[in-house]
Amino acid sequence: MSEEAVTIGWDAITEQMTRIYGTQEPKHYGTVIPYMLGGKDPLDGLSAYKADQPSPHWHIVTFGFSELYEKESEDPDYSGYGFELTFRVARKEDEEEPPMWALNLLQNMGRYVFNSGNIFAAGDYLDANGPICLGADTLLTALAFMEDPELPAVHTPNGRVEFLQMIGITEDELEAMKTWSTLSVLEAGRAALPGYITDLSRDSLLQIPAVNEAIQRGIERDGSSTGFLFVDQLAWEAGKNRLLSKTPAVLTLGAKQAPTVAKLLRGRLLKGKELTLASHDLRVVLEPGEETGCEAGEEEVRLRLDAAAAEELSRTLQPREETVRISTYKGLVIQVVKTHIKDQDGNVVSTIG
Known part of the structure; x- marks a missing residue:
């Protein structure tokens, strides 16, 4: 079997990122010892691309939640868990490497999914019970998930793969998502959080009067989507x-x-x-x-x-x-x-x- 044939899942992810970033060579971080052989990192790799719009950031994508090589699962419709995660993290102009905390966080998401069997979907949220960057002075203590606006789902020979963007959120934003809707809160804050880039230094969206008012109106009108x-x-x-x-x-x-x-x-x-x-x-x-x-x-x-x-x-x-x-x-x-x-x-x- 050819090398191309056994990396069909990996290639499908790379093709989508190449569609956005062309010939840019990403910063790639592979796993030395596979998880199944006792390694500590469950994901096979992480690739980080430099993006400039709407503001400088790293666009990081995971390799490992889906089936990267030959088809192994019995579900023909989905590849592995059926998704890969992306994470957009604010980047300084002179920054040449993505922040290590962001890479560690994505591997921690892998451990959570692999160990619990719980999978993520657009509209989900997760309380981190503390700063998403350990030891950082940040208000971001939870995570929300939505479809990556630049990466629609793809159908690979191994099955469907969705790209879910992970977003750092504050405690009160998490509460608003629970009592209304994750995607509705994110939509209400879209103008104030362009690209849904995670910036550890940002304040809560609810501190913006227009956003807070829109969220409160939505809660009163719709109730909660959290059943x-x-x-x-x-x-x-x-x-x-x-x-x-x-x-x-x-x-x-x-x-x-x-x-x-x-x-x-x-x-x-x-x-x-x-x-x-x-x-x-x-x-x-x-x-x-x-x-x-x-x-x-x-x-x-x-x-x-x-x-x-x-x-x-x-x-x-x-x-x-x-x-x-x-x-x-x-x-x-x-x-x-x-x-x-x-x-x-x-x-x-x-x-x-």
């Missing part, structure tokens, strides 16, 4: 009948997620849409209803809240350790517990609540 929220701290204890009384059921949430759930109650249940909270071993489906009640199984709880209960809970949940009772639903207690934020080594770096 599924993964939460680390989630537990359910069913109510118990006693001789002369009944103890209420207890739903436990982490303090970090409490304000997000509060906003989503308004953006989902009060718009007539359900919200699913999920941990590794439990799903709690919050659904609008004419009266409160619940149905509990071993792995899933369906919790109905009428408009009054949803409204009260959305106003009450705060990022602090406390017991929340709903005046209109005596059969339920929300227990908010402390959230401990940990670094990559498992050390607690901050506590919420």
